[in-house]
Amino acid sequence: MRNIVVLTGAGVSAESGVATFRGPDGLWEGHRVEDVATPHAFERDPALVHAFYDARRAKLGTVEPNGAHAALARLDAEWPGELLIVTQNVDDLHERAGTKRLLHMHGELKKGWCLACGERFPWDGPMGENSLNAVRPEPVEGLSFFSNEQRKSSPSTMTKTDHPPDGPGLSSSGRTDVRGTSVRTSSGRTEVGICEAVNICPSCNAVGRVRPDIVWFGEMPYAMERIDEALMRCDLFVSIGTSGAVYPAAGFVQTARYCGAHCVEINLEPSLGSYFFHESRIGKAGELVPQWVDEVLAA
Ligand code: NAD
Numbered sequence: 001m002r003n004i005v006v007l008t009g010a011g012v013s014a015e016s017g018v019a020t021f022r023g024p025d026g027l028w029e030g031h032r033v034e035d036v037a038t039p040h041a042f043e044r045d046p047a048l049v050h051a052f053y054d055a056r057r058a059k060l061g062t063v064e065p066n067g068a069h070a071a072l073a074r075l076d077a078e079w080p081g082e083l084l085i086v087t088q089n090v091d092d093l094h095e096r097a098g099t100k101r102l103l104h105m106h107g108e109l110k111k112g113w114c115l116a117c118g119e120r121f122p123w124d125g126p127m128g129e130n131s132l133n134a135v136r137p138e139p140v141e142g143l144s145f146f147s148n149e150q151r152k153s154s155p156s157t158m159t160k161t162d163h164p165p166d167g168p169g170l171s172s173s174g175r176t177d178v179r180g181t182s183v184r185t186s187s188g189r190t191e192v193g194i195c196e197a198v199n200i201c202p203s204c205n206a207v208g209r210v211r212p213d214i215v216w217f218g219e220m221p222y223a224m225e226r227i228d229e230a231l232m233r234c235d236l237f238v239s240i241g242t243s244g245a246v247y248p249a250a251g252f253v254q255t256a257r258y259c260g261a262h263c264v265e266i267n268l269e270p271s272l273g274s275y276f277f278h279e280s281r282i283g284k285a286g287e288l289v290p291q292w293v294d295e296v297l298a299a
Helices: 039-044 046-060 067-078 093-097 130-134 148-152 224-233 249-258 285-298
Strands: 004-008 083-087 102-104 107-114 120-122 175-177 180-184 190-194 198-200 210-214 236-240 262-267 279-282
Touching (some): 004 067, 004 224, 046 107, 046 210, 067 083, 083 224, 224 249, 236 249, 236 285, 249 262, 262 285
Parallel strands (some): 004 083, 236 262, 262 279
Antiparallel strands (some): 107 120, 107 210
């Protein structure tokens, strides 16, 4: 056996303390998926969507890879044949465990995507305005914030020319800025104010045009061609910690099986497509994945 494809989902990060997609209440961290994980949700309420992903990104700083991530990194380091680890997860726990042959099909929390210039780049820290409450300077007597009317121009509708009058600075990775600036009000009077906090594209300098580099429902996952090729060539397909509810990932087992691969699932409970797998190992990823990797490397 030479070629392996591993698919991982939210369950592989659960023991690290990252919440899975659908909790017992059917919500993701208290939110309906339609409200935070669709392009329409972002158009309707960019502040809410940014706040949601800002909180998920901040959470990454408080969690560590678990035994399942470590075992997959060991498989990556020691498996002499072809290997592709495809993750639906947007966290960075696989790479922090040391995995190299990795593909994030649903994007990454720690990347931004500029809607003005199309560039994608690393992003640390918050991306949206709500998250800036913690760092917003105390209002200074005599200074004013943007008017309500100016606030209404949401980050998602701002354009490249919406730089604050004193111009944003360039940076090699993304950031969100709060800067003092002069603001021309509707009365035509120039007031000194504290600019609305908005993200700035490190590539083209556009203000408020960076969105999380996350594949939302209704958008095309990344690298599908490469994944399909690997699925068609693999001898072993292993699905770990995924419910089998989100397509196209839920259909990978069918492609792999049709093309002759042995198919194994490792999950806390049988997934929705459990009957497509030759083998189901039911239990915690942190315990079962290291055992499975030992078996594969010893075979
Ligand atoms: P899901 O939440 O639909 O399913 C998770 C599965 O993992 C469930 O079947 C559950 O029984 C199982 N599970 C829970 N704890 C486990 C454990 N300790 N060991 C083994 N299995 C365990 O997740 P999904 O199928 O990956 O679909 C999720 C979508 O949500 C993806 O698009 C993903 O981008 C996004 N998401 C990502 C993260 C993350 O990056 N960590 C977290 C939540 C959601």
